[in-house]
């Protein structure tokens with residue numbers, strides 16, 4: 470059973486709902502979001518009925534949820550959730566592009582990448598400062614210095630930043646530095662302690678799919694974040710492991726409509742890590758938008774052969790600009806727009822557009 474409180478419900482009505490659930494011998498889980506509080510009853514729900522709660526003050530509605538994931542289930546929240554990042558909507562009519570390099574390298578690289586992202590029409594910028602690498606001897610990321618480079622480069626074009634958090638000990642630093650969107654990578658999708666911690670903060674989270682995670686496991690991972698009170702979650706399909714070795718991962722396009730049915734959360738797609746090759750990105754990105762993705766996360770680099778990480782899959786600025794033109798048409802064909810008009814477009818502090826090409 471989930472009890473949805475009215476947005477302005479105070480502590481007294483919340484306590485009354487809790488007491489009523491406990492009186493029936495069930496446990497209580499309270500998820501205090503920025504918009505509203507959701508109260509879950511844990512245990513044998515057959516003792517409860519929605520009518521027991523819907524007459525209490527401050528209660529908007531109550532319902533049984535049959536799915537194992539509750540707060541993220543579309544079963545209770547029919548409308549699609551729109552996650553706003555500094556006013557930029559993810560999950561609405563617009564399809565949002567998040568672009569940037571795999572990893573933050575140097576100041577000139579980041580400035581050129583930010584210029585290319587903005588010139589192509591991306592509304593957010595990505596860049597890894599803390600990298601989860603298969604080899605301990607590979608470049609591990611530029612760390613805090615890298616985070617600052619990402620921030621500075623993106624700020625020139627008013628682009629909010631998306632960057633991966635691997636270690637819970639860095640969360641305070643991310644908050645202090647004003648990271649706009651916390652990315653949880655494929656390797657950490659089931660790092661439950663990390664999920665619990667990002668569940669406590671009021672910063673949007675991009676939750677990437679574990680490389681071998683089933684849809685149900687992925688949604689339960691999202692539920693961990695929502696249960697902590699952070700309801701600003703964006704799911705990101707990035708390809709899964711199969712028997713196929715001809716490409717890096719298999720983009721699970723089927724997951725997009727399936728997730729749209731199962732959850733109210735926005736769904737974006739990372740075609741770069743799915744295909745692992747730059748030449749595959751355009752086809753996979755187009756398929757994703759056609760299948761209903763709410764956004765894309767794409768790796769670009771001013772000089773891909775020189776990239777310190779994931780060089781094979783990075784698009785050049787020119788390739789990125791061409792991709793955006795193509796995606797505009799695909800988005801239009803499915804009744805959406807690329808980027809949309811909503812949300813502030815901050816005037817770049819200092820335009821330094823580099824030649825695209």
Ligand code: PEP
Nearest residue numbers: 597654655656677707742
């Ligand atoms: C990334 O986005 O840079 C990344 C490491 O992706 P994933 O977690 O999907 O492998």
Ligand code: MN
Nearest residue numbers: 571768778779
């Ligand atoms: Mn990468």
